[in-house]
Structure formats: structure tokens, C-alpha cells
Amino acid sequence: MQGAVTTMTSTEHNTRADMLAHMGSLQQAAYVRPIEYQEGRAHGLKAIEVKNGPLRFVSMADRALDVCQFEYRGENLTFLSKPGLNGRNQFDTNGLEAQRSIMGGLFFTCGFENICAPYVTTEGGKYPAGSFPMHGRIRTTPAEHVGSDAHWTAEGDYVLEVSGEMREAELFGENLVMRRKITSVYGQPSIMVEDEVTNESFRDEPLMWMYHCNFGWPLLAEGAEVVIPSRKATPRDETTAADTTPWNEIQAPEANRPESVYLHELAADENGRSFAAVVNRKLGLGVVIDFDASLFPYFMEWKSMGAGDYVVGLEPSNSSVHGRGWHEQRGDLHTIAPQTSERKSLTFTVIEGEAAIDGLIARRDALLG
Known part of the structure; x- marks a missing residue:
């Protein structure tokens, strides 16, 4: 793969005419294109497949419209855990049993009453x-009012769009509604959430x-690199502190190697924007996540080099990997007032x-200045 690519090669024919x-x-x-899976744990899972030239992704209508598959020129860029694709099942919201339904994917949404470890x-x-339960309930919530469209805009863009609404609610309890829109423009190798x-x-x-954004083989392979404008990386626990390999370097898979988790302090530009990425020079590809750092005061890196869990x-995140109990003890658990809204995008x-x-490396270095 040669040179920098800001638009896809197919975009020489990207006007309507x-x-x-x-x-x-x-x-x-x-x-x-709406689709439905027909076998295994994914049987009955409704989703929306989106093709944008060489970019292809799948948004799961039955699981918060999270994006499970993300490919470019036929190369997989994300992680899929051992259980594979899952529809709704008995593991979804049952403490640590959630690990039997957490699939990975380009991202899954964690919250809203809890993230990370189960808490009582x-x-x-x-x-x-x-x-x-672990990572909360919203990730397993099926979408309502699901919409999908492909259309031309007045500006001449061909826009591919998925939208829907998820409700996390309980009798006598919370009533939180998330409206989600995922957009991709033909000729641009990106999606906006x-x-x-x-x-x-x-x-x-x-x-x-x-x-929870997850990257796997073949993008993730020995010699790949995590690129983050990190001013400081703090190990979550003693196991991570004992990991002598640099947080930004990717090693080969190793049987039964424990995970390492880091809390990063990110640098941002004058507009408050920051990013995180995984790049693979041998493959010639990378995926960059751009966001407003002020909306995400916490940023974590989960590095699992274990064979089979690579x-x-x-x-x-707006909360720490240490979880809800940690925030409650500190008195800084993030809350939302009645009848108000908060917005985020990636x-x-x-x-x-x-x-x-x-x-991208130069952009990181400039932020760290």
C-alpha cells in the first residue's frame, strides 16, 4: 500500500453524475442493508450492514447499535472474543457472566449505572x-425506532446513516434514553458516532x-503500535505495574499472559481535541479515534497479549476503570439531572x-510538544 490516502481511490467517481x-x-x-444472523449464538441477531467503498461495518440493532465488524479492503480491524457474535442471552446482565457475551467489536457502549467490574x-x-453487571446494561439493550438510509445531500455527499434509540429503565428506577446516529460519507474512510x-x-x-473500542488481528500483530498523546500512563494494579513491556508496543501472543490496564492523561490541541490509534506499518493500515477530550476526562488502555485473548x-470515558464504588467513595460519581441531556461523539x-x-506520529509529537 503506497503513500498517504486521505480519500479512497474509488472517489475519482464520487459525484452523483x-x-x-x-x-x-x-x-x-x-x-x-438490514440483515439478520441465522445460526449459533448470533441466531436472530438483527443488524445493519453498511458498505462505503472499501470500508464495511455492521451495526447491531439488537445490541445498542454498537459496531461489531469493521473492515477495510477486506482486512479485519477489530477484535472478536471467543464466544463470537451474540444475540441477547442469559449472560447479558449477570455479573461477571457478562464475559460470556462481551464480543469486542469496533466498540461497545459501557454504562450507564456502572462500567468495568460488577458492583453491588x-x-x-x-x-x-x-x-x-460488568460494564453495565446499555450494551445489551435492543434499539427501537431503528432507521437506516443512504442519500445525497445538497452539498453533493452520498451519506450512509444508521440511527435508533435505546432505553435503560427500571420500575421505580432509572429512565435513561440514548439516541444514536452513525454516519459515513462515501469516499471518506471513516464513521462518526x-x-x-x-x-x-x-x-x-x-x-x-x-x-470500549477494540482492535485485533491482523491490524494488531507483533510490531504494531498504540499511538496516544499520553502525558502520563498509570498502571491500574500491581499486575500491570509488573509488566515490563512498553504500553505502546505490541508483542506476539503469549499463552496465559495476564492483561495490563493503563490510565492515560491525554494532551489535546487548542480546540480540546485529542485522539488514540493503533497502527501497523507492515500492514500499512491504522485506525484513529478522534474525540473532544473535555467530554472524556478519563482514558484507559486495555492491553491483552494473551494467546486467544489478543x-x-x-x-x-467520563469515569474511571476503577469503577462505581471508587467514585462513590470519592464523592465524584458523575450524574445527570432530571429532564436534561448530555451528548458525546467519536x-x-x-x-x-x-x-x-x-x-499521525507527528500529530502526537506536536501535541506533546
């Missing part, structure tokens, strides 16, 4: 008693909110070629 002249149907190049509250505290969460209850509610997770972009990877 050119595309219609060269194709019988625009679906030769781009489409949004008791009567007499500031918040009602409850049991909160725009989310809005509204508290439709009549009390303050915890709002822990993390995007993955790097990059995790922009952009995932594929970069291709040595020059593009060099440019």
Missing part, C-alpha cells in the same frame, strides 16, 4: 440499592459512560500508507 454513469446501481459501491450497592447509601443521553426520570441518575482496547478513521502513519 459520475457514479450513476459508471454503475447500474449505487449499491455496487455503497449501501445500507446496599440500602442506606446515597443511591438506591442495586446490582450492576453521535450519541445523546436524556434523563427522563425525576431524580438525579448516575451516568457512567465509556466507549486485543488492545482504547477507552474514552470519529473512527482508517489511515493507509507510510506517509499517513508518519503524519
Whole structure:
């Protein structure tokens, strides 16, 4: 793969007239297509497949519209855990059993009452008693009002779009609604995720909110690199502190190697923007996550070099990996007021070629100045 690529090679024919002249149907190049899986744990899972030239991704309508598959020129860029694709099942919201349904994918949404380890509250505290599963419940919530479209804009862009609404709610409990829109423009190797969460209850509610972004083979391979403008990386625990390999270097898989987790302090530009990425020079590809760092005061890196569990997770969040109990003890658990909304967005972009990877490294270095 040669040189920096800012748009796909197919975009020499990306005006409406050119595309219609060269194709019988625009679906030769781009489409949004509802699908349903037919076997195994994924049986009955409804999803939306999106093709944007050489970029292809799948958004799961039955699981918060999270993106499970993300490919570029046929190369997989994400991690899929041992259980594989899952529809809704008995493991979804049952403490640590969630590890039997966590699939990975380009991202899954964590929250909203809890992220990270399972947590149980008791009567007499500031918040009602409850049991909160690993990484929360929103990731397993099926979408309502699901929409998908492919259309031309007045500006001449061919836009591929998925949208829907998820509700995390309980009788006498929380009532949090997330509206999600995922957009990709033909000729641009990226997707934008725009989310809005509204508290439709009549009390303050915890709002822990993390995007668990996961990268796997062949993008993740020995010699690949994690690129983060990190001013400081703090190990989560003693196991991570004992890991002598650099947090940004990717090693070969090793049987039964424990995971390492780091909390990063990110540098940002004058507009508050920052990023995180995984790049592979041998493959000639990378994936960059761009976001407003002010909306994500915590950023974690999950590095698992264990054979069979070979993955790097990059995790922009409004809460710490130490979990809900840690925030409750500190008195800084993030909450959302009744009848108010919060918004967050992320952009995932594929970069291709040595020059593009060099440019990303230069961007990191400039932020760290």
C-alpha cells in the first residue's frame, strides 16, 4: 500500500453524475442493508450492514447499535472474543457472566449505572440499592425506532446513516434514553458516532459512560503500535505495574499472559481535541479515534497479549476503570439531572500508507510538544 490516502481511490467517481454513469446501481459501491444472523449464538441477531467503498461495518440493532465488524479492503480491524457474535442471552446482565457475551467489536457502549467490574450497592447509601453487571446494561439493550438510509445531500455527499434509540429503565428506577446516529460519507474512510443521553426520570441518575473500542488481528500483530498523546500512563494494579513491556508496543501472543490496564492523561490541541490509534506499518493500515477530550476526562488502555485473548482496547470515558464504588467513595460519581441531556461523539478513521502513519506520529509529537 503506497503513500498517504486521505480519500479512497474509488472517489475519482464520487459525484452523483459520475457514479450513476459508471454503475447500474449505487449499491455496487455503497449501501445500507438490514440483515439478520441465522445460526449459533448470533441466531436472530438483527443488524445493519453498511458498505462505503472499501470500508464495511455492521451495526447491531439488537445490541445498542454498537459496531461489531469493521473492515477495510477486506482486512479485519477489530477484535472478536471467543464466544463470537451474540444475540441477547442469559449472560447479558449477570455479573461477571457478562464475559460470556462481551464480543469486542469496533466498540461497545459501557454504562450507564456502572462500567468495568460488577458492583453491588446496599440500602442506606446515597443511591438506591442495586446490582450492576460488568460494564453495565446499555450494551445489551435492543434499539427501537431503528432507521437506516443512504442519500445525497445538497452539498453533493452520498451519506450512509444508521440511527435508533435505546432505553435503560427500571420500575421505580432509572429512565435513561440514548439516541444514536452513525454516519459515513462515501469516499471518506471513516464513521462518526453521535450519541445523546436524556434523563427522563425525576431524580438525579448516575451516568457512567465509556466507549470500549477494540482492535485485533491482523491490524494488531507483533510490531504494531498504540499511538496516544499520553502525558502520563498509570498502571491500574500491581499486575500491570509488573509488566515490563512498553504500553505502546505490541508483542506476539503469549499463552496465559495476564492483561495490563493503563490510565492515560491525554494532551489535546487548542480546540480540546485529542485522539488514540493503533497502527501497523507492515500492514500499512491504522485506525484513529478522534474525540473532544473535555467530554472524556478519563482514558484507559486495555492491553491483552494473551494467546486467544489478543486485543488492545482504547477507552474514552467520563469515569474511571476503577469503577462505581471508587467514585462513590470519592464523592465524584458523575450524574445527570432530571429532564436534561448530555451528548458525546467519536470519529473512527482508517489511515493507509507510510506517509499517513508518519503524519499521525507527528500529530502526537506536536501535541506533546
